[in-house]
Amino acid sequence: MAEFEKSKMIQGRLKIFLGYAAGVGKTYEMLExxxxxxxxxxxxxVGYVEPxxxxxxxxLLQGLEQLPQKAHYSDIFVNEFNLDAALKxxxxxxxxxxxxxxxxxxxxxxxxxxxxxVLLEAGVNVYxxxxxxxxxxxxxxxxxxxxxxxxxxxxxxxxxxxxQIELVDIDPEELLExxxxxxxxxxxxxxxxxxxxxxxxxxTALRETALRRMTMRMSVQQETTEKLLVCFSGSPTxxxxxxxxxxxxxxxxxxxxxxxxxxxxxxxxxVVKENSRLAEELGMRVVTLYGEQRxxxxxxxxxxxxxxxxxxxxxxxxxxxxxxxxxxxxxxxxQELPSVDKYIIPHKKVHRHTSVKRxxxxxxxxxxxxxxxxxxxxxxxxxxxxxxxxxxxxxxVLIYILTVMFVSLLTHTRWSGALTAVLSVVL
Numbered sequence: 001m002a003e004f005e006k007s008k009m010i011q012g013r014l015k016i017f018l019g020y021a022a023g024v025g026k027t028y029e030m031l032e033x034x035x036x037x038x039x040x041x042x043x044x045x046v047g048y049v050e051p052x053x054x055x056x057x058x059x060l061l062q063g064l065e066q067l068p069q070k071a072h073y074s075d076i077f078v079n080e081f082n083l084d085a086a087l088k089x090x091x092x093x094x095x096x097x098x099x100x101x102x103x104x105x106x107x108x109x110x111x112x113x114x115x116x117x118v119l120l121e122a123g124v125n126v127y128x129x130x131x132x133x134x135x136x137x138x139x140x141x142x143x144x145x146x147x148x149x150x151x152x153x154x155x156x157x158x159x160x161x162x163x164q165i166e167l168v169d170i171d172p173e174e175l176l177e178x179x180x181x182x183x184x185x186x187x188x189x190x191x192x193x194x195x196x197x198x199x200x201x202x203x204t205a206l207r208e209t210a211l212r213r214m215t216m217r218m219s220v221q222q223e224t225t226e227k228l229l230v231c232f233s234g235s236p237t238x239x240x241x242x243x244x245x246x247x248x249x250x251x252x253x254x255x256x257x258x259x260x261x262x263x264x265x266x267x268x269x270x271v272v273k274e275n276s277r278l279a280e281e282l283g284m285r286v287v288t289l290y291g292e293q294r295x296x297x298x299x300x301x302x303x304x305x306x307x308x309x310x311x312x313x314x315x316x317x318x319x320x321x322x323x324x325x326x327x328x329x330x331x332x333x334x335q336e337l338p339s340v341d342k343y344i345i346p347h348k349k350v351h352r353h354t355s356v357k358r359x360x361x362x363x364x365x366x367x368x369x370x371x372x373x374x375x376x377x378x379x380x381x382x383x384x385x386x387x388x389x390x391x392x393x394x395x396x397v398l399i400y401i402l403t404v405m406f407v408s409l410l411t412h413t414r415w416s417g418a419l420t421a422v423l424s425v426v427l
């Protein structure tokens with residue numbers, strides 16, 4: 001009972017009942033514990049419970065005080081958590097289901113976890129539920145495993161602040177049987193779920209992900225020995241890089257910093273601001289540096305902050321930068337930071353229809369041919385000038401060799417370099 005003594009305007013405690021899919025029993029476990037707290041004389045109130053019409057779960061609401069849930073929104077009444085009523089009642093423990101929910105009435109906040117942040121700051125202890133697929137850093141992993149894009153998410157920074165996380169786990173076969181018996185959804189909804197998301201393969205993958213994430217949480221050391229730095233930009237792939245970096249930081253129990261490098265102090269693009277917000281939600285400290293020399297800035301910052309691991313996206317380096325720094329950004333960082341481990345996150349491939357792929361590849365091919373013709377034309381003109389000036393023919397050969405090199409750097413394709421070499425010999 002000491003754990004939940006009436007708060008004296010101190011930060012409330014947060015407990016999350018974590019599952020890997022709907023129907024594993026998160027809400028049931030939460031309400032069962034609420035009943036135990038009530039028997040011990042603790043002031044516990046139900047702020048919101050998702051109405052799934054599951055008799056076993058609904059029966060656990062008996063005897064618990066419930067706040068009004070219906071809210072008027074756009075000429076209709078919807079079941080929604082009432083933050084004002086919860087703050088006014090100010091119980092010792094408040095039950096709020098579905099942490100990842102997006103509020104219908106966004107009078108105060110867009111997301112339910114933001115409502116809960118206010119409650120915790122007011123000194124209210126909160127019990128809540130969520131599924132592992134709603135954790136922001138696992139968005140890309142879940143998409144690859146299940147081929148389903150999860151729309152709602154909870155920031156890792158909020159998840160990690162929980163004082164206690166209880167994993168509610170059952171065997172996937174048992175969960176599928178409960179689904180077939182209609183204990184989770186209605187028969188029509190259950191069949192639709194079984195045909196899509198609720199497959200044994202998906203459930204097994206989600207369960208393993210949840211178990212792995214809990215193992216990481218339990219293995220976190222009091223003192224972090226690893227200090228990680230992830231570099232991001234305005235690229236759409238930066239979101240994937242940031243999420244992968246967050247998972248690595250959790251696995252290593254390390255501190256992580258997100259670094260953005262801008263050429264000047266003018267307005268930062270909107271997409272960069274979005275990626276910066278994502279980094280903060282993933283629990284990272286965001287730092288912005290200004291300058292032209294990315295490699296030098298990253299090197300100096302890593303040395304100053306004693307970074308042990310560096311995470312980068314697999315972006316292409318311009319041909320000018322390759323010549324200037326005798327290689328790619330990675331080559332430069334390997335030379336300057338030999339003791340820092342580097343992790344290169346590959347770009348996430350975007351699946352498109354065949355017709356789109358064909359059009360895209362055709363456009364790239366035409367662009368490469370234009371580059372080849374432009375450089376060969378320039379090389380031929382220079383060669384003719386050499387002839388008129390009676391300069392040795394070996395110098396004309398060198399001009400064409402340089403042409404092959406520049407075309408290869410600009411087009412990034414083998415066939416372009418090979419075709420340029422053949423045409424150079426002919427010319």
